Amino acid sequence: MSRSTTAIPFRVNTARAVCDASLRQAMDYSTRTFSAKRAEGTAQVPLEEWRERASAIRMQVLDNLADYVDRFSANATRAGAVVHRAKDAQIARDTVAAILKDRGIKMVVKAKSMVTEEIHLNKRLEEIGIEPVETDLGEYIVQIAGETPSHILAPAIHKSRKDIGRLFADKLGIEYTDDPEVLTKVARRVLREKFLAAKAGITGANFAIADTGSLVIFTNEGNGRMVTTLPRLHVAVLSVEKVIPSLADLSTFVRLLPRSASGQILSSYLSVITGTRKQGETTGAREIHIVLVDNGRSEIVKGEFREILKCIRCSACMNVCPVYKVIGGHAYGCTYPGPMGIVLTAVLEGMERAHPLQDATTFCGACVEVCPVKVPLSKLLRRLRERRAEQRLTPLVERLAMFGFGTVTQSPALFGLGQRMSWSVWPLLKDFSRSKLFVRLPRPARKTFKRSMS
Amino acid sequence: MRVLLFATCLVDTFYPDTGEATVRLLRHFGVETAFPKRQTCCGKPADSAGYPEQVKKAARHFLSTFEGTDPIVIPSGSCASMVKNHYPELFKDDPDMIRKAQGVADRTFELTQFLVHRLQADKAGLKGSGKVTYHSSCQLMRELGVRDEPIMLLKSLAGAEFVPLPNSTQCCGFGGVFMGKLPEVSMALADEKAEAIIGTGAHVVTGCDHGCLMNIADAMKRRGSSIEVKHIAQVLAEGV
Known part of the structure; x- marks a missing residue:
């Protein structure tokens, strides 16, 4: 199988597509x-x-x-x-x-x-x-x-x-x-x-x-x-x-x-x-x-993504997919777009090339609901994200943040500290972060619900 | 009756008013709300990002924090689905943990599920006001099967008018980490949702998940819309 290891420039493609x-x-x-x-x-x-x-x-x-x-x-x-x-x-x-x-x-x-x-x-x-x-x-x-x-x-x-x-x-x-x-x-x-x-x-x-x-x-x-x-x-x-x-x-x-x-x-x-x-x-x-x-x-039929081979190419999954609907098929940069395409491309073309496509799901489950052969698309898409993290194809900062997240969820003290800090540093994050994310989130409440319950 | 409230990290951190509304609402129906102080987050962000080992940390903490026999009420479809559907799946290689996770899952209810099926709140004659429309959150609908309960509750409000949202089952573009991964697509979907909401002529848009509502509120704000974005707990608690 000829495999390109260059990752599909998916984020760029999507940003361009939504403006068209x-x-x-x-x-x-x-x-x-x-x-x-x-x-x-x-x-x-x-x-x-x-x-x-x-x-x-x-x-x-x-x-x-x-x-x-x-x-x-x-x-x-x-x-x-x-x-x-x-x-x-x-x-x-x-x-x-x-x-x-x-x-x-x-x-x-x-x-x-x-x-x-x-x-x-x-x-x-x-x-x-x-x-x-x-x-x-x-x-x-x-x-x-x-x-x-x-x-x-x-x-x-x-x-x-x-x-x-x-x-x-x-x-x-x-x-x-x-x-x-x-x-x-x-x-x-x-x-x-x-x-x-x-x-x-x-x-x-x-x-x-x-x-x-x-x-x-x-x-x-x-x-x-x-x-x-x-x-x-x-x-x-x-x-x-x-x-x-x-x-x-x-x-x-x-x-x-x-x-x-x-x-x-x-x-x-x-x-x-x-x-x-x-x-x-x-x-x-x-x-x-x-x-x-x-x-x-x-080989695919022996692996954990085998169920994607049940697909009969009806296209119902892409027709209901909110992401596909907004960006169209070309943004995916591969033969098969949409939910079934994300999974099939990963196994056909390899993770190195296909992993950016795995961002293209909100896990809304609309595809699972319509699939005529019951391909468990949400499960496969989630498993692909796990595989991507296992193979360290996600950014280091994300892996560290997730480790930090896991650790904090086990400790009410650290969790509370994080909440208080987030209120204080929010204005800074909003001004200095390059991510559009912080502009879109509201500032945390000064007093958490937990504190108002005590 | 007594319930354990899992507020969710979003309500706890960003929207304490929704937590208070939930307590008030349950109290109105004679339900005493206990709030386990050690609660943190259900682990959803790590679950959708693909880090099951980190989810397990959150899940173990949740399962030990919410031990007991009382029902667990969660004002969020996606967090409730996390506990009910994903926890048992997460520990599929560990029989002891599956048993524990299944036990907790069986006691867990999303807020409107509990209000309708346990408390018949849709027949209680709660009061409301103005025109209200409703966005169906994806996991609430497709993973928990909660489609009619919120609408039954909103339609029951005396003095309020329920207006259906066209294409209400299309994702709003929140998707947890999705919002950060593909922000342009997320915003495009939120914009479509906002346009549909404005088109209904409603005064208030409500839903059962603060994640979606946060995303929708941002799109409404960008449009300078005066339509209020409120969690369903707040809308319902106004009438008690």
């Missing part, structure tokens, strides 16, 4: 809408029962991950796919690049896939002269803007209609408009030509069925179906923990995923792809390659 009025407005509107729709879509269903079941299925997979992945591989192979195992991001990139290069492919259409973002696939393809074309509208927008997705489901959530209008005018040479319908039509026209010309399609997968070797893809725009049926070659890139045991188990996730993501009862398209096109079939790729990306997961 247009970002704040776009984020506020979109996250509110998603959350409201989710609340509506989950109100009339036995949600708790479904979450319990979904969580149990995901745990069952994690407890036997290697077995389920083997079963999926064997059954996918039997159905006609070629299965590749990629231990890390580099091998995954190289595998996909080689498949396309060997077949002389110059342009490839892509459906939205976060794991291809995780392994930085597009950059690698461009390096070897293959043009990747994102066909999910949001993903297309961020691609032509030269950006990365800021949300795992709605990649361009940080952009307003006006931003997109200006972008299309600039990059596609159309007259400026911020009418979403016109903009969508423009993108469709451009992409339609790409679909028809492409000799290969790349997708991720929302789930992989161990019993049948099937790939399951949820989309709303139909682009996923075109990517997997129009070109003769389909390359599916997915991380190993996407496996679930059977099609029967899928029914639980069909109920939960679209509802948790956008409140929809079902996404507009749901594709279940089992192997290559068979004799007598009229659609489907003639050649399917499945790249199973491990990238640290077979």
Whole structure:
């Protein structure tokens, strides 16, 4: 695994993000809408029962991950796919690049896939002269803007209609408009030509069925179906923990995923792809390659943060997260933002790089409440902060202050002394401290409650 | 009935009036309040910052200070949740301490929980005045499950009008150490909260946690708002 040890400059990113009025407005509107729709879509269903079941299925997979992945591989192979195992991001990139290069492919259409973002696939393809074309509208927008997705489901959530209008005018040479319908039509026209010309399609997968070797893809725009049926070659890139045991188990996730993501009862398209096109079939790729990306997961699944691998990428946690809502996804400076992203980034990219993100929680618990597979996000986030302190990634002054705090809480005399002193030194702290904290706190009372009780 | 009051370090240090209001309120319902003098802090700041060894020091001190059989009343959702939910978890490798922590946890109540479930204070016809709105603190709501109790109490106030706060379950941006770690984000969230409060036209905004209220009060002050920010104990005690 390639690991950078440079810490993400998170504090700086957040300070900048909160001043971006247009970002704040776009984020506020979109996250509110998603959350409201989710609340509506989950109100009339036995949600708790479904979450319990979904969580149990995901745990069952994690407890036997290697077995389920083997079963999926064997059954996918039997159905006609070629299965590749990629231990890390580099091998995954190289595998996909080689498949396309060997077949002389110059342009490839892509459906939205976060794991291809995780392994930085597009950059690698461009390096070897293959043009990747994102066909999910949001993903297309961020691609032509030269950006990365800021949300795992709605990649361009940080952009307003006006931003997109200006972008299309600039990059596609159309007259400026911020009418979403016109903009969508423009993108469709451009992409339609790409679909028809492409000799290969790349997708991720929302789930992989161990019993049948099937790939399951949820989309709303139909682009996923075109990517997997129009070109003769389909390359599916997915991380190993996407496996679930059977099609029967899928029914639980069909109920939960679209509802948790956008409140929809079902996404507009749901594709279940089992192997290559068979004799007598009229659609489907003639050649399917499945790249199973491990990238640290077979180690993560043994560790104390394993439950983050239950995540089904619905994005409900980020939609309700107060911090995400205010700063947007780019401030996190990594592939996966929001509460699930903080945990996943720590285990995928390492603590040295990811630890600043661990400040991004108020422990409000909103994410825990909505997670469809019951990832105990607050518990994992707290544990990450503990790990960060254990590894001495927190400032020395904080560690000393916390030691002092612990000591003082054991001693009523010291505690009382601290209270009296805080009253006296407060004006000084307020004037001379560089921290904004002291300006925001009131001055301690001259007489504590304890003294008034004696 | 007798209860042990844990005032919390914030009330003890910054807001003694809330402590006094709590005592007055409980006395009104015939409850005698004992105040264990050795009390300090529940350890919450170290818990959210990720220093469990330091939390254990605070927790051990708390557990020995609050021994006995009387109910423990705490005018704070996050501190009550610390004692009820986090202490037993903290000592998960030490059976003796778990037993002790669980015993204390079972006797612990957040103030409005105690007022509604033990004292039926929402049916006592307390008096109030003006328009009052309410911010739901996160841990009170999601860790303790106290969602309706404060609202039941506020709605019961004769002479006061309860106005709901739009988006009241969104975090105010306090988050303990969070306020110091990401101050710009904390302030942005507090500003959103303040705008929502001002939009209700209330005279008073109240809540069950002085941490959140302190953060909200700061945002209100920056706006030059005349809306009072008061702990629910103060709002309720005015009518006794």
